[in-house]
Amino acid sequence: MVRQNIKIAVDAVVFGYKDRNLNVLLIKRDVAPYRNYWALPGGLVLNEESLEQAVERELREETNVTIDYLEQLYSFGEPGRDPRNRVVSVAYFALVKPEHHSIKADTDANDVAWFSVKELPELAFDHLKILRMAKDRLKNKLSYEPIGFDLLANKFLFSDLEKLYTTILEKDIDRRNFRKKILSLDILEELDEKVSEGRGRPANLFKFNQKQYAKLKKDNFLFDIK
């Protein structure tokens, strides 16, 4: 039997919510193949590290962002997806809060940047396919887990949360029903701070109450926002 000759890598789809739009973190390749194409951050797994550690290391080395949420997405293993050697890539799905959006100063050759998912460059390898799957995962998960809060600042306005949902789910939401629904879940903490953004009545700041959510989740509580 022929000796197995397959490499194992990780790739990360890192989402950030910037300028009221969903953005994804990409790096510009400076080696062949796909030289000068934009690609998902990632790379080969080291012998002694776990897959998650590999993702965290690559993100640290290549982009400098701090991840707020990480989960495995899917593994891609078609022969031929990398023109050099066969590579099986375990893709991860990550979210970053605005506080952690700042990326590496591009002193080195590698360029790093946020791209709106609506204006993507051509991507290397099968990374567009991976990105699409991640977008679907985000869209679905937003409805039954409170991961939207990992895309917002720690303190946020209700209108921010609402805009996030309408943007990512790509549909209108009745503002008043949305507010009622979310508040009834009892997972937000109303802060004693108001913010005035341009015209209109100043809005209250809220915080996601992680502890309260963990408590409710234990009792089979269902987060469900459509």
Place this chain on the structure above:
Amino acid sequence: MVRQNIKIAVDAVVFGYKDRNLNVLLIKRDVAPYRNYWALPGGLVLNEESLEQAVERELREETNVTIDYLEQLYSFGEPGRDPRNRVVSVAYFALVKPEHHSIKADTDANDVAWFSVKELPELAFDHLKILRMAKDRLKNKLSYEPIGFDLLANKFLFSDLEKLYTTILEKDIDRRNFRKKILSLDILEELDEKVSEGRGRPANLFKFNQKQYAKLKKDNFLFDIK
């Protein structure tokens, strides 16, 4: 930099619905490590085959069952999960209809058998962890996708479907409401055949209408059985 020395394997959690209970397909290992332990079917991926092909080949070689539903479950890559070399395993989730339950005659050393998920032997490696994740996936998916039909014979009784749901979801279901709900979805075809099983009025046979479901799904139809 040290050369990467990690193997890539696939494992499959194959479910069958037998004797009104959920069963899983296991093979008995005849080599170290975990010699004589039961394990999930699987093995190393060949250089030229896709991950799905690897799963299908291993199942053919080791068990002889024909798969009716297959999807990727999760990848397990902790260093140390295999005591010999580092192995990253892409686990798959599979369903088999009763028509395809017959397994390999155990002429060779390898033993293959169906086990009720309620009476499992001790499993090799981290396979119990993988199996648990697959059970969760099945339980969840049963509620929002019509995969239960891939565990039943092509022609089935309503009482079979109901028992399947109560068994896997581990909760009681009101017979009348369940029937009403499923029939209202309009995805079953009522056959002109009746079956008498022991005492009681003979029951009608039904078939899952795959085409009709595909059509409805296009129009954003939601399968949702709780």
Place this chain on the structure above:
DNA sequence: TATTTTGGCGTACCATTAACGCAAAATTAA
């Protein structure tokens, strides 16, 4: 004849959703 299982009807109650009205607090325009 009693019992069991299927198949079907109806209905009361409850929780959730959807649609919408309106006042309060700020800014901008007249």
Place this chain on the structure above:
DNA sequence: TTAATTTTGCGTTAATGGTACGCCAAAATA
């Protein structure tokens, strides 16, 4: 200074759908 506009925050109500049942007839077996 006042009026119009914008955004926030809170309420009301009708429609919908799920859940929990009761009831009964048909068709088989014990």
